[in-house]
Amino acid sequence: VSGSGPGLDRDGLDGDLRDLVEGTLDGQQLALSRLISHIEDRKPGYRAAMRAIYRESGDARIIGITGQPGAGKSTLVDKVVDRYREQGLTVGVIAVDPSSPYSGGSVLGDRIRQTSRSEDPEVFFRSMSSRGQGGGLAAATFDVIHAMDAFGKDVVLIETVGAGQNEVDIVSVAETVCVVTIPGAGDDIQANKAGILEIADVFAVNKADLDGAHTTRKELLQMIRIGNDLDDSDERRWMPPIELTTATRGEGVDELLEAFDDHYEFLTDTGRLSEERAARFRQELRTHVDAELSALVDRLVAARAPDHEDGDPHTGAEAVLAPLRAAVEAELDGD
Amino acid sequence: VSGSGPGLDRDGLDGDLRDLVEGTLDGQQLALSRLISHIEDRKPGYRAAMRAIYRESGDARIIGITGQPGAGKSTLVDKVVDRYREQGLTVGVIAVDPSSPYSGGSVLGDRIRQTSRSEDPEVFFRSMSSRGQGGGLAAATFDVIHAMDAFGKDVVLIETVGAGQNEVDIVSVAETVCVVTIPGAGDDIQANKAGILEIADVFAVNKADLDGAHTTRKELLQMIRIGNDLDDSDERRWMPPIELTTATRGEGVDELLEAFDDHYEFLTDTGRLSEERAARFRQELRTHVDAELSALVDRLVAARAPDHEDGDPHTGAEAVLAPLRAAVEAELDGD
Secondary structure: OOOOHHHHHHOOOOHHHHHHHHHHHOOOHHHHHHHHHHHHOOOOOHHHHHHHHHHOOOOOEEEEEEEOOOOOHHHHHHHHHHHHHHOOOOEEEEEEOOOOOOOOOOOOOOOOOOOOOOOOOOEEEEEEOOOOOOOOHHHHHHHHHHHHHHHOOOEEEEEEOEOOHHHHHHHOOOOEEEEEEOOOOHHHHHHOHHHHHHHOOEEEEOOOOOOOHHHHHHHHHHHHHHHHHOOOOOOOOOOOOEEEOEHHHOEOHHHHHHHHHHHHHHHHHHOHHHHHHHHHHHHHHHHHHHHHHHHHHHHHHHHHOOOOOOOOHHHHHHHHHHHHHHHHHHHHHOO | OOOOHHHHHHOOOOHHHHHHHHHHHOOOHHHHHHHHHHHHOOOOOHHHHHHHHHHOOOOOEEEEEEEOOOOOHHHHHHHHHHHHHHOOOOEEEEEEOOOOOOOOOOOOOOOOOOOOOOOOOOEEEEEEOOOOOOOOHHHHHHHHHHHHHHHOOOEEEEEEOEOOHHHHHHHOOOOEEEEEEOOOOHHHHHHOHHHHHHHOOEEEEOOOOOOOHHHHHHHHHHHHHHHHHOOOOOOOOOOOOEEEOEHHHOEOHHHHHHHHHHHHHHHHHOOHHHHHHHHHHHHHHHHHHHHHHHHHHHHHHHHHOOOOOOOOHHHHHHHHHHHHHHHHHHHHHOO
16 A cells, blocks of 8 residues: 555555645646546546646646737746746746647656746646647547646646637636737737636737837737727626736846736736636636537437438438537436 | 428427418418527427428528637628629528627618618628527527528528637538738738647638738648648548738639639539538537436536535536436447
C-alpha cells in the first residue's frame, strides 16, 4: 500500500495513473506532462484522475487572452509571463490552436515555440490542437486548466489563436478575458462586436507604436459605452479598461497586469467570482456531456435513421429522439 | 371533407395547418408565408406539416451564397435573381442573418430590404434571424428551403451574412456554394482557407473594378491548386472556377450563372448530386435531433447535476449521461 491516502484510493485509480496524479499534486513536472497527455487522449481512468485533480484545484487565477490572428498575442503572453515571474508567481500557459498540426508532449512540457522562459522550471507551457482530441478540444482544455491549477501554478494563461466560436467558448471559462486587437482593426471589431463585448474584461490595443492606436482606443471606448448604456440595470457593472501595449518592447504590460488585478478585485468584491465559478462549472459539465452524447447519437443515427430515399429528416429525427426522450421522462418521473 | 387527398389526411394535420400546406403546394404566396412562420416558430403540428412538404420537394436547385461582411453579397444576389428571372425561372431567396433584429413575415413574403424584384410575384424573399427560433436557426432554415421547393420555386438561393461556423453549416446544405470575396481580401482568405476550400464550389471576386482583383484571383487559384494536389486521389474532382463580378453594374453575373450550371452538370454527370442529397439528409436529421436533444439535456442537467460546491464536472456529467447511455444500449441491444 502506497502512501497515497484514502482520498485517491477511493477514486479507483490504478497504480500508474495514481502515481501521475500524486506526482502532479507533488509538483513534479514530468508527472504533470504525462497526466495531461493521458487526460487529453481520454485514456481509461481519466475521469477518475480528473475527479482527484479537481478536488485539489481552485486556487489558480485563470486568465484568457484572445484576439485576431496577427495581433501579437504570443509575444504579449510572453511578456505577461515575464512580469508574473518577476512578481514571484508560477505560471502555466495553454496555447490553443485548433488548426495547428502540433500538439501534445515533450517530456518537460511541450515547448514548440521558443519563449523567453523556456529554461524557467516555474513556467509550464502546453500547446493544444484539435488533433488527437477524443472528446473535443474545449473539454480537454478545461481539464488541462485544472491539472495546472492542482499542480500548484499561481496563474494559468489560456491563449486562443483565431477568433472562431470554439475558441471564444474555450477562453470564456477564464475569470478574466483579455481581447487583443491592433490599430486599424476597427472594421473587424465592428463585425464581431457582439461576441467581443460579451467576453472582454480587458482590452489590449497591441502594436500601439503603429499609427491609429488612439483612434482604435476611441472606437473601443465608444463601443463599450454604447454596450453598457443598453444594459445599465446592474449597479455592479465593470467597464473594460483599454490598455495600449507594444509587446515587442514590453511597453504597457505592467498596466495590463494592473488591469487584470483590478478585474480580479472587482470579481471578489462584488461576489462575482463565485458566480463565475458556478457558471464555469455548468459550462464544463455541459461540454463533457455533449462530447460523449454526440458519439451516442451517432450510433443511434446509424442504426435507426432511414435512408434519404425512404423518409424525411423529421421522421428520421423522431426515430432517434424517441428512446432518448423516453429515458429523460422516466428519469425525471420520480422527481 | 376537403379535397386534400389521403396523403395529407394520413399525416394527421389539423384543418388550418392542412390548409396552409395545401395552399403552399398550390402555389399560394400567402399560404407559404404563413406556413413558414408556423414552422419557424415550431408551432404544434409543424413536424407533420414538414413531412407533407418534404414529400413534394426535391425539384428546386439549391444555391448558397456566402462571404465576408462588405463583400456585396446582397447586390450580387439581386443580380443573380434578375438573371434567373430573365431565364423564366422562379426564385426563392432566404437571407440568413443571425445578428439581425428583423425576422418573420409580412404577408407576401418578408421584404425588409428593397430589391429590384420587390414587385415580382415570382420572387419570394424571406429573411431569417436567430430571434424567435425555437429549434435553432439552421434547423428552421432547412425547413424553409423545403417549403420554397415544394411551393414550386425553380431555384432557392440561401444568402448567409457573416462567416461564422453556424452560417457555414447552414450554407453547406446547398448543392452549389458560391463564396464571395473582394480584391485585397487575401489575408482573410488565408486565415479561413480551410473552411472556405471545403465549402466553395464557385468563387466570385466581387467589386472587381477595384484594384487587386486579378491578384486576389491568382491567390485563390494557387490556394485551390495546393488544396487539390493534397487530395488528388479522386478522379471526379471539381476545380472551383473563379469569376470576377461587379455586381453594382451587373458585370460577370452571366458567367457566374454559367459556373453554377457547370457545377450542377458536374454533380449530375458524376452521380454526386445524389451523394450530396444523402449527406444533406443526414445533416438535416442530425440538426433536428441536436436541437431537441439540447432541451432534453437541459432538463436532466437542472435535475441531476450537482452544485459546483459539491462536485466536479466529470461526476456531474456522468450523472446526466448515465440514463441516456443506458437508453442507447437498450435500444441497440436487439440489433
